[in-house]
Amino acid sequence: MGQAFLASYLIGLREGLEVTLVVSILIAYLVKADRRRELIPLWAGVASAIVAAVLFGALLTYTETTLLATSQSRELFDAISSVTAVVLVTWMIFWMRRTARRLKGELTGKLETAIGMGGLAIAGIAFVAVIREGLETALLFYTAAQGATSTATPLLAISAGIATSVLLGFGLYAGAIRVNLSKFFTVSGVLLIFVAAGIFKYGIHDFQEAGVLGGGDHLAFDITNVLDPTSWYGAAISGMFNITGAPSVLETIAYVVYLVPVLAVFLWPARKPAGSSRTAVTPPSNPETTQHVAA
Numbered sequence: 001m002g003q004a005f006l007a008s009y010l011i012g013l014r015e016g017l018e019v020t021l022v023v024s025i026l027i028a029y030l031v032k033a034d035r036r037r038e039l040i041p042l043w044a045g046v047a048s049a050i051v052a053a054v055l056f057g058a059l060l061t062y063t064e065t066t067l068l069a070t071s072q073s074r075e076l077f078d079a080i081s082s083v084t085a086v087v088l089v090t091w092m093i094f095w096m097r098r099t100a101r102r103l104k105g106e107l108t109g110k111l112e113t114a115i116g117m118g119g120l121a122i123a124g125i126a127f128v129a130v131i132r133e134g135l136e137t138a139l140l141f142y143t144a145a146q147g148a149t150s151t152a153t154p155l156l157a158i159s160a161g162i163a164t165s166v167l168l169g170f171g172l173y174a175g176a177i178r179v180n181l182s183k184f185f186t187v188s189g190v191l192l193i194f195v196a197a198g199i200f201k202y203g204i205h206d207f208q209e210a211g212v213l214g215g216g217d218h219l220a221f222d223i224t225n226v227l228d229p230t231s232w233y234g235a236a237i238s239g240m241f242n243i244t245g246a247p248s249v250l251e252t253i254a255y256v257v258y259l260v261p262v263l264a265v266f267l268w269p270a271r272k273p274a275g276s277s278r279t280a281v282t283p284p285s286n287p288e289t290t291q292h293v294a295a
Helices: 007-034 036-067 073-114 121-142 152-174 181-209 232-241 251-267
Strands: none
Touching: 007 036, 007 073, 007 121, 007 152, 007 251, 036 073, 036 181, 073 181, 073 232, 073 251, 121 152, 121 181, 181 251
């Protein structure tokens, strides 16, 4: 398994499913309200957001490969991108945990207001709902793919993840499958925290390579004889979590300082509001049915 395959697949699956759920909620509301003609501007907004996200990813790649002339500037650009991606993925994980209870209500409320304003407003609602996840996906993919031996492998992985999320979302919408989304987002959130810790570690490494931070030659340990980077398991662990056999002291400190507190806070049981035990984040399979999951 190539480097960054698992990380890229997870990013595509997690982010893709969030987008699929959001779009499904909007579609289900329009179908239930017998406003099927408004699906055209809705899909236009979704398509525009996807195009914007792809262009953003292309801009990141073009900036690194063409606009930046020196290896030092490229390393610095990668480092800044990595830290930005870590901030975004951390915010996204906790945002989904906090707002899952009211996600459907907020989306349908905004859509109901937009219906009275015309198709452009509906397209805008769809665009805003999707673009955040799209930009996050592009940035996360760009940073997670750094260091991969081939760009084809992470691209194939994230495509597979997105395709899986679309099939899963369609199955949920059609009522063909049932998934405990609360557990899914908890497990995927934990895995993404490990991915983010690895991205943060890689960002520190790039800062050291760019000369902004020192200590690149001071290794915390060297277990390359055990964790062979050329082996399939070494590539899988490195690609998923960016754990390498000979990291610097500063890289190791950054990895632990991010991972331990963020993971502890994320797994700490959330206090439930009085009188609230279950919430809907999954779109209804038909106008009369709503699937609920625990927050």
